[in-house]
Amino acid sequence: MGERLLEVKNLRTSFFTVAGEVKAVNGISYYLDKQEIIAIVGESGCGKSVSQKSMVQLIQMPPGKILGGEVLFEGKNLLDYAPTSKEIQSVRGAGISFIFQEPMTALNPVYTVGNQLVEVIRNHKKCSKAEAWKIGVQALRDVAIPDPEKRMRNYPFELSGGMRQRILIAICVACNSKVIIADEPTTALDVTIQAQVMELLQQIVERKKTSLVIVTHNLGLVTRYAQRIYVMYAGRIIESGTTEELITKPRHPYTKGLLNSVPKLDQTGSEKLIPIDGTPPSLVNLPDQCAFLPRCPYACDKCRNSMFPELRSVEGENHFVACHRDIVEDRT
């Protein structure tokens, strides 16, 4: 199997606030191979964004603190280094880069696009301004931005949301990132632009041999583009597997609930949606039992009396579920 490109083991991050300890990331493990697209799925407040930022120590400490675990990037544990160290600085951008949700605020409004591209490129590569400029133009061309030379001189406010998102992708491409982490990359964009941006990301993965982590709550998006999925709930991974397995044969009641609560475009009947009862839990003072217990339609005494279930393997390729019960549902 060889060394994985990125492997996270038992990562734990908490925020210490006036209200108590918020266990945003409560022991998650996942991996990423070269040229792979994986998805981390969950609703707001489940800790998915925090988990990604923790990998390169981008969270505010205090009040946050990475309590433990390992983040093995190309064999080295990133958590061994201080956030301000050279090793981490060089990983951010060139090793692991981010695309955030709000393209409106991700770019500095007072500098031109070219300026920002050049700055990032020169941060990671020793070259002159002119060389960095050329690399920037090429990166813009790689993301199919028409008229790249002209765009370099534009300010962010002169460009649309879709265009700005492409520029953020161009920044990742220009740094030759090995891993791109896209945190809700298309939520703020129109549907047709969403499709363009996702297709572009897919092409980048193929052409530049990068790996992609899509962090989202949009299940349709991950069905179409991701190869493997991790479902997060209340700071833990509760199900993982290949897309085909998870979407057609979900095992965890939460995953099933999510899939049942999404309206289906391709059906003509008027079946009722089956929402999940209740609301996502607060991450402060989480109980020791399964966090989904209050909302689970399959809850039984065993669930009530046991600790949080660990991830265990179930039949199917690479399929793991954290559930005391064994509910099989076939959605093919």
Place this chain on the structure above:
Amino acid sequence: MKATVANDTILKVENLEMLFPLTKGLLSRQYASVRAVDNISFEVTKGKTFGLVGESGCGKTTTGKCILRILEPTAGRVLYNGVDITKMPRKELKQYRRELQMIFQDPYGSLDPRQSASSMLKEALTIGQTKKLTGEINDRIEELLVLVGLNTEMKVRYPHELSGGQRQRLGIARALACDPKLIVCDEPVSALDVSIQAQIINLFERLQEELELTYVFVAHDLAVVRHIAERIGVMYLGHLVEVLDSSDLFQNSMHPYTKALLSAVPTIDYYAEKSRNRILLEGEVPSPINAPSGCPFHPRCKYATEQCKKQRPELTDRGGEHMVACHNV
């Protein structure tokens, strides 16, 4: 003057137009206008839901606001139960005011941060109404809260003490406090989490059944609109390009834009997804200030001809009340 409409048509929009003037200079000289809504016509049946779908900038929210006269349309007519309410003076409009309500997109901006839930509902219940006893009002407030699925203890809470889903329910309660007949829902679930979205969508459907409400449901999420609406209007750059029954949407849509839109929405049917034909649209939605001539979609359309560039296609019935505005279909 009453126009002749079918008995069960509660709302008829005729040639609605909304122009925003762009001014320049000290004396506010108008040099161009934004055609936010350009000659839109559709009908809404009582007790049913009409979905208005499209991307940002297509004018669907503006249409919703024009129907309720939050914005004053620059041309066209809006007929509510046969009565033309477009140019009606404010005093006359008062009697219809409470029957036409709106539910807003942003659960954070649609509630006054300084009003508690009960104070807000009390205001909605008592404006312009005959004086009621405090006991009656309190009872009605609790009824409303239960109707939208909120705990009666929430009446003392302020908006910042409620979650997004709870705020949206409160906004719905406020609209219901006025005993409305028609509600324009402006992207009411877009800002909510997936599991909460489903709860609110179900709430909408339940209320429609129980209270015989009519909805004009404005959204950009095709799947949600397909689910809740019986009839769908697809908008692009201020124009209605297709109007069809929601059951026809996935299989029988005709307009190239509708097809591209459908193709861009990923579904959770794994095997169907893998075998789907993807239509990728080039370019961006043009700015409504520089709307293209002729058919607004022609710069991005694979099938565009010379006629498409010059002549704007009309919405015509292609059979079974399926209306399409395209020269090539």
Place this chain on the structure above:
Amino acid sequence: MSEHLGKDITMEEWVKLESKRRRKDAAKQFFRIFFGRGWLSKCCLVVLVVFILAAVFCPLLTVYSPYEQSLIDALQGPSREHLLGTDNLGRDLLTRTMYGARISLCTGLLSSLIAMVIGVTLGLIAGYFGKFVSGVIMRVVDAQLSIPPLILTMCLAAIFGGSILSISIIIGISSVPMYVRMVYGQVLSLRENDYVAAADLIGQNKLKIMFKHLLPNCFATIIVLFTGNVGISIMIEAGLAYLGIGITAPTPAWGTMVSEGYNYFMFKPALALVPGIALMLLIISLNIVGDGLRDALDPRLRGKL
């Protein structure tokens, strides 16, 4: 049902209990932030309280009158009868300083209140009604701003004389533009909120929308302005008194005292220094306590009550 569980109570009783509990919580939060800002703000609060007490109770605290002259006792140093000494006309310096506090605080508060009431109303109207109305109001405000404030106040003081009331009104008028502009800006952005459109839809009339929905959401801005404005008004009043405009001798305004005491700086610097330092202490403590007040109210106002 929180803490009131276990008892059989009706909904109305629960609502009352719950509201009381919330008010207590809010008050506790307020005082926690207000007093928790370090030793400097606590000192300033003490200083401010001292000034306020002096201003309110000065007739009881001193046997002397600020006007009674006694040339025999002129220019004496600190003694048991006169704790800070006397001025050039034999009047007790401490007494005059305390009465001066009264004048400063009165004019400061009164002028700020006048400015606030007029300015906020105009700002609300201009912001909500827009177009022609706002055009007229804002241009009038601009016109007033184009006149240097000192000249404006001097002219008005010359016309309307120098009692505390007229000086307060004059300083208040010169502070109005600040309120109008701030509130106008706030209302312009608040107006776009959906809840204003919703209020219109449920049939609320424009006046009620202005005062029930827009005004309360401006409170944060207004209080910030008010606390700063009190200090500024006191400074303007002292400055005018120093120039001999408005409140004149023998009224014991600090500004007048500084200006007169300046003549005797060589013999008895305290005549000018004492009122000057009092002025400085009052304004500094007002500003710092104002900061604390803003902080304590701000998280509450931002969405809470």
